[in-house]
Amino acid sequence: xxxxxxxxxxxxxxGEFVRxxxxxxxxxxxxxxxxxxxxxxxLLAVLKGQEAGLRPFAPPILKHGDMLVAQTAxxxxxxxxxxxxxxxxxxxxxxAHQVQLTIMDLVAEAxxxxxxxxxxxxxxxxxxxxxxxxxxxxxxxxxxxxxxxxDLVQRGxxxxxxxxxxxxxxxxxxxxxxxxxxxxxGFAAFEPKVPGLVAVRERVRERSGIAAYLASPRxxxxxxxxxxxxYPELDAP
Amino acid sequence: xxxxxxxxxxxxxxGEFVRxxxxxxxxxxxxxxxxxxxxxxxLLAVLKGQEAGLRPFAPPILKHGDMLVAQTAxxxxxxxxxxxxxxxxxxxxxxAHQVQLTIMDLVAEAxxxxxxxxxxxxxxxxxxxxxxxxxxxxxxxxxxxxxxxxDLVQRGxxxxxxxxxxxxxxxxxxxxxxxxxxxxxGFAAFEPKVPGLVAVRERVRERSGIAAYLASPRxxxxxxxxxxxxYPELDAP
Numbered sequence: 001x002x003x004x005x006x007x008x009x010x011x012x013x014x015g016e017f018v019r020x021x022x023x024x025x026x027x028x029x030x031x032x033x034x035x036x037x038x039x040x041x042x043l044l045a046v047l048k049g050q051e052a053g054l055r056p057f058a059p060p061i062l063k064h065g066d067m068l069v070a071q072t073a074x075x076x077x078x079x080x081x082x083x084x085x086x087x088x089x090x091x092x093x094x095x096a097h098q099v100q101l102t103i104m105d106l107v108a109e110a111x112x113x114x115x116x117x118x119x120x121x122x123x124x125x126x127x128x129x130x131x132x133x134x135x136x137x138x139x140x141x142x143x144x145x146x147x148x149x150x151d152l153v154q155r156g157x158x159x160x161x162x163x164x165x166x167x168x169x170x171x172x173x174x175x176x177x178x179x180x181x182x183x184x185x186g187f188a189a190f191e192p193k194v195p196g197l198v199a200v201r202e203r204v205r206e207r208s209g210i211a212a213y214l215a216s217p218r219x220x221x222x223x224x225x226x227x228x229x230x231y232p233e234l235d236a237p
Numbered sequence: 238x239x240x241x242x243x244x245x246x247x248x249x250x251x252g253e254f255v256r257x258x259x260x261x262x263x264x265x266x267x268x269x270x271x272x273x274x275x276x277x278x279x280l281l282a283v284l285k286g287q288e289a290g291l292r293p294f295a296p297p298i299l300k301h302g303d304m305l306v307a308q309t310a311x312x313x314x315x316x317x318x319x320x321x322x323x324x325x326x327x328x329x330x331x332x333a334h335q336v337q338l339t340i341m342d343l344v345a346e347a348x349x350x351x352x353x354x355x356x357x358x359x360x361x362x363x364x365x366x367x368x369x370x371x372x373x374x375x376x377x378x379x380x381x382x383x384x385x386x387x388d389l390v391q392r393g394x395x396x397x398x399x400x401x402x403x404x405x406x407x408x409x410x411x412x413x414x415x416x417x418x419x420x421x422x423g424f425a426a427f428e429p430k431v432p433g434l435v436a437v438r439e440r441v442r443e444r445s446g447i448a449a450y451l452a453s454p455r456x457x458x459x460x461x462x463x464x465x466x467x468y469p470e471l472d473a474p
Contacts, residue, residue, distance in 0.1 A: 049388065054332045054398070057339045057385050069331065071338040078331065094306065094315065095291045101308040101338075102294045108345070116353045117366060118373035129354060129366045136355035148294050151286065161291070 011226035023213035025083040134234035153196035173204035178228030186236035241300040248463035260450035262320040371471035390433035410441035415465030423473035
């Protein structure tokens with residue numbers, strides 16, 4: 001059965017965590033909304049509940065046979081065992097899912113640095129609030145999340161879970177890339193404190209499927225419509 | 238093997254979703270931090286990684302044998318099949334987990350109405366921002382989430398998932414109670430639009446385990462240290 005990913009076609013966003021998994025595993029998937037013949041209307045139809053399966057609240061959404069799976073971490077949990085990106089034992093799968101859920105919390109907080117007052121307002125209408133929130137994010141929240149992840153890697157033989165490469169390694173790569181894009185000064189200042197995560201990131205970057213993907217037009221560049229946005233006024237001084 | 242819940246002892250918070258599941262199922266659990274002999278230090282030890290198992294980032298945390306499970310929705314996913322609160326088929330479990338994850342996103346946004354700038358600041362230091370965020374929450378985000386849940390209930394024969402009582406029904410009860418506590422005017426104005434959710438809430442309230450729990454001292458009242466806080470200036474006019 002083919003894997004169909006429904007996600008916004010012009011940003012990395014939360015969909016990127018799913019794209020990285022398929023690209024790393026070398027498993028074909030259709031990035032539905034990037035097909036000009038289908039585009040965003042195909043996603044909107046799913047969000048309106050016009051497809052069989054549980055009507056999802058938000059993308060990314062994976063369609064696989066008659067299954068419709070939403071929530072980024074759950075999509076990865078659903079697909080990872082089948083494509084070889086997580087141990088098959090229940091405890092190992094649970095551990096990976098738990099860490100991924102916490103990574104998604106970090107991602108949500110990174111997003112809220114530029115949208116603290118509301119996703120339904122423009123960034124330009126919440127700039128002073130964004131500067132306050134970004135300051136706290138760089139000073140307290142990002143260090144708290146990354147130090148916890150670093151501790152997992154230090155305890156886990158160089159991987160966040162299971163002592164082996166999983167989709168969580170890919171997500172560590174994506175989060176570190178995103179933070180470095182959004183906060184070049186703030187992240188660079190903190191980076192020396194998480195050498196284990198940096199090693200994970202560099203190892204992921206060199207994996208054959210990921211290296212090929214990053215060099216391809218399938219990898220959408222970071223931009224200011226996504227989750228990780230480079231607004232210099234939000235970065236550390 | 239006993240179930241041990243590690244959560245803050247003086248608030249409902251995210252731990253309440255787990256408490257409700259055990260209370261409804263009539264399954265004994267130890268609310269560890271409410272035992273004066275153990276208290277909050279027991280939670281802090283787990284957070285520091287001093288227990289066997291995956292070191293969690295934040296509570297609620299469930300200890301079960303040598304398993305340590307964090308992330309509210311994942312705790313419910315882990316425990317629900319064993320205590321009879323979810324269908325045993327994989328697709329049904331996945332659907333319940335997906336809906337619960339989205340409910341937790343709603344809960345996070347409800348929290349952020351009083352802490353839009355940062356969890357590490359006092360509410361008093363972010364009141365104007367909180368008023369802006371609460372306005373958007375009541376006008377757009379709460380209606381979007383609850384209308385989606387209402388649609389699931391309308392399609393699902395009176396239940397959000399699986400056409401039967403699950404832990405997701407309990408979470409609908411908790412969210413509606415919390416929103417009504419935090420936003421008595423704003424929620425009352427919207428409530429007539431979600432009759433299916435209201436029916437779920439009232440049915441849950443009358444279940445024997447839940448009714449006994451709500452009448453007991455084990456149910457901590459809502460208060461202004463929790464997720465759902467009654468700040469009249471954040472409510473609708």
